[in-house]
Amino acid sequence: MTAASCHSGSTSSSVPSPTRRVIAWAAVMLAVGCGQAASDAVPAAVPAAVPAAGPARQGPAAKERPPLRWGGDAEGGAPFVEADAITPTKQRGFDVEIAAMIAQGLGRVPEFVQVAWASIEQSVARGDFAIGMSGIEDRPALRERYAVSLPYYEFREVLAVRTADSARLHRLADFRGRRVGTLGGTMAWTMLLEAKTQHGIVPVSYDDDVHPYSDLVSGRLDAVLLDHVLAERSLKRVGGFVIQPVPLAIGYYVAVLAARDTALRDSVNAILRARMRDGSLEATFRTWSVWEPQQAQFQRRVLDSADALARTATAAPATAPVTPRAARVSAWATMTTYLPALLRAAVITLLLSVLAMSLAVSLGMLVASGRVYGGPVVRAALIAYVEVIRGTPVLLQLFVLYYGLSDVVRLPAFAAAVIGLGLNYAAYESEIYRSALLAIPPLQLEAARILGLSEWQVLRLVRGPQAMRFALSPMTNDFVALLKDSSLVSVITVVELTKQTAIYATNAGSWAIPGALCAVVYLAMSLPLSHVARRLEQRWSPT
Amino acid sequence: MSLSPVTNGATTGALRIRGLHVERGTQAILRGFDLDVAAGELCVVMGSSGAGKSTVLRVVTALQPFSSGTVSVDGVALRPGALPKESALRALRERVGMVFQSHALFEHLTVLDNVMLAPMHGHGQTRAAALARATHLLETLGVLPRATAYPRELSGGEAQRVAIARALAINPPLLLMDEPTSALDPARRAALGHSLRALAADGRGLLIVTHDVDFARAVADRVVVLSHGIIAEQGPAAEVLP
Numbered sequence: 008m009t010a011a012s013c014h015s016g017s018t019s020s021s022v023p024s025p026t027r028r029v030i031a032w033a034a035v036m037l038a039v040g041c042g043q044a045a046s047d048a049v050p051a052a053v054p055a056a057v058p059a060a061g062p063a064r065q066g067p068a069a070k071e072r073p074p075l076r077w078g079g080d081a082e083g084g085a086p087f088v089e090a091d092a093i094t095p096t097k098q099r100g101f102d103v104e105i106a107a108m109i110a111q112g113l114g115r116v117p118e119f120v121q122v123a124w125a126s127i128e129q130s131v132a133r134g135d136f137a138i139g140m141s142g143i144e145d146r147p148a149l150r151e152r153y154a155v156s157l158p159y160y161e162f163r164e165v166l167a168v169r170t171a172d173s174a175r176l177h178r179l180a181d182f183r184g185r186r187v188g189t190l191g192g193t194m195a196w197t198m199l200l201e202a203k204t205q206h207g208i209v210p211v212s213y214d215d216d217v218h219p220y221s222d223l224v225s226g227r228l229d230a231v232l233l234d235h236v237l238a239e240r241s242l243k244r245v246g247g248f249v250i251q252p253v254p255l256a257i258g259y260y261v262a263v264l265a266a267r268d269t270a271l272r273d274s275v276n277a278i279l280r281a282r283m284r285d286g287s288l289e290a291t292f293r294t295w296s297v298w299e300p301q302q303a304q305f306q307r308r309v310l311d312s313a314d315a316l317a318r319t320a321t322a323a324p325a326t327a328p329v330t331p332r333a334a335r336v337s338a339w340a341t342m343t344t345y346l347p348a349l350l351r352a353a354v355i356t357l358l359l360s361v362l363a364m365s366l367a368v369s370l371g372m373l374v375a376s377g378r379v380y381g382g383p384v385v386r387a388a389l390i391a392y393v394e395v396i397r398g399t400p401v402l403l404q405l406f407v408l409y410y411g412l413s414d415v416v417r418l419p420a421f422a423a424a425v426i427g428l429g430l431n432y433a434a435y436e437s438e439i440y441r442s443a444l445l446a447i448p449p450l451q452l453e454a455a456r457i458l459g460l461s462e463w464q465v466l467r468l469v470r471g472p473q474a475m476r477f478a479l480s481p482m483t484n485d486f487v488a489l490l491k492d493s494s495l496v497s498v499i500t501v502v503e504l505t506k507q508t509a510i511y512a513t514n515a516g517s518w519a520i521p522g523a524l525c526a527v528v529y530l531a532m533s534l535p536l537s538h539v540a541r542r543l544e545q546r547w548s549p550t
Numbered sequence: 551m552s553l554s555p556v557t558n559g560a561t562t563g564a565l566r567i568r569g570l571h572v573e574r575g576t577q578a579i580l581r582g583f584d585l586d587v588a589a590g591e592l593c594v595v596m597g598s599s600g601a602g603k604s605t606v607l608r609v610v611t612a613l614q615p616f617s618s619g620t621v622s623v624d625g626v627a628l629r630p631g632a633l634p635k636e637s638a639l640r641a642l643r644e645r646v647g648m649v650f651q652s653h654a655l656f657e658h659l660t661v662l663d664n665v666m667l668a669p670m671h672g673h674g675q676t677r678a679a680a681l682a683r684a685t686h687l688l689e690t691l692g693v694l695p696r697a698t699a700y701p702r703e704l705s706g707g708e709a710q711r712v713a714i715a716r717a718l719a720i721n722p723p724l725l726l727m728d729e730p731t732s733a734l735d736p737a738r739r740a741a742l743g744h745s746l747r748a749l750a751a752d753g754r755g756l757l758i759v760t761h762d763v764d765f766a767r768a769v770a771d772r773v774v775v776l777s778h779g780i781i782a783e784q785g786p787a788a789e790v791l792p
Contacts, residue, residue, distance in 0.1 A: 454654035457611050459643035459672030459720065461636055468671060473658045 158259030366429030371436025483540030564755020647717030
């Protein structure tokens, strides 16, 4: 059986034409999973006979071997990985059970390591754990950089729309000028970026898979494109939308290992096949209500191709890196693809920072003036504002502003980002201005009053201008800090420089080049500001 | 030296203080203090530290409240009790100028802008009128060449003359000075004495607080010695000072 035949023709024919590229990739990936079969037939690290799945299979030997550390993100939740409701230190989910099967097959005890979903790949590469799982999507860049298991679950990329739109919005081409959300850095995000070029949709990136659906229901989005597993979970939780029946693409969940761990990957593949054959995987998926008839077809294809390839395999070394030529994407090509997007994101970062700082400076001056000149009630209120803002994380403030208050005021994401960062920095700026106002010698203020200036004129003509000189240097430093803190607004769907870099890094499978490019762009923005701050400090510092 | 003659001098004199009492907490600073400064008179107040000299200046400029007594500057009366709002002090602000010991020049403004600030923004003069007045004052006091300098670039003597020009910019009938010679060498001190005599000769009342006996002897029409909040002695300098 050839690699291409691993993938069912019927599946690809059911998918609309705009996603042919994705489907072609899916076919390649399945072939890759199959391609490893030649070496997986007698994996080096797996016991000669993979034991049958089932509870209480950990023999005494398992306890003597080091635990199998595997990483996942419990924040992603069920059915993948979630904290147990009764014993929160334990995890549950189908990925948890599959990890346990793998560990058991290797004669080891599984040990869970919590890691943010977007960092699973980088963490496995640096050796934080041996295997990463949590609904990780197979894709070219992943296989280029890592050792990737065979696919163990086939998912569909499905569109979720509001019920009222279900009859007229089926394909991405139907969403010209409309906002479609998904998780950043996923296959769906890549599809939305392509659809932006081809159909003029507006892609919206999220850091989690819960808020896209709540935003869909509330009207902030017109559709969500995500795995059918996530879509169906959210349908049960949130409701208020429908999932379009025709998928836009097919993808696969895989386990990811460090590139050097090909032997372990081969063992994992052998165990996964064994668990497909004995029905353990099916049982697990049924437990978590994600088993469907097409999963049986998918597993059959995986097993058939493995058997065929095992028979026809020749001298492919077990540890040879698995990198399909068609899937290899050069770093240069990726860089040229993403550089314009990075520069656009840099403009967003700069615009966002300038607007937020303008708000922070204006509000900070008012707060500082109120604290210096106001009555007891005004001062108490302003102190409360400053302490609440300084005493709570800016991430929490952004969440509350964007999601928490959405029933009261539905701010656009960019506006919420400007207001959120502006309100946060205003608290810090106000302390700078207050200190600067108090640093002006009282005798100067008395001199100004004796000269006949009103209190407002004293502030505007004497105290304020001199205080600004004290404040200018720390203000500029704060603006540089704000440039970097603006990266936090990606949690409310604003794709700024760091978020764009993270997306780039996820697709490239490495942070090296994206990180360097991102750093260069940040430095290009912040170094001139730091220089200006130093110059102003030298020129205006009080003698 | 010729400065603009004072035109709003009142028959009551530049300053009249009767029965002034000032307390800080439970401590009495001034205890029934009386003082008159006539138009054209240069009065020097002396006394040991803590005697209440600076408190007199702060009361007269409405920076310090007083508990009882009367204070009248060129006919404008201040009442005991809490300080009034600045808006109620407009008449007083037009009648009294003050030169601080440390000069208290505005560091962010040039010499010229320091002198023009009050006439333009506090007293509604046009920029042209304020500029003409400031130029005249700076020229008369010998610091016009430093008009574009900032206070940190001035010597102590220059800064003091700028502070005098700033206080005189609105042409007040009463000028107060706190320790004017503290940062001056003998030559500058003598020059300052001439300038102050000229100001008095123009009809302005001057009240100067100092520890400098020689300076007081040289310039004062009258010396008032303050001790523990009351006048211990007063009279012509030749009689009061040894």
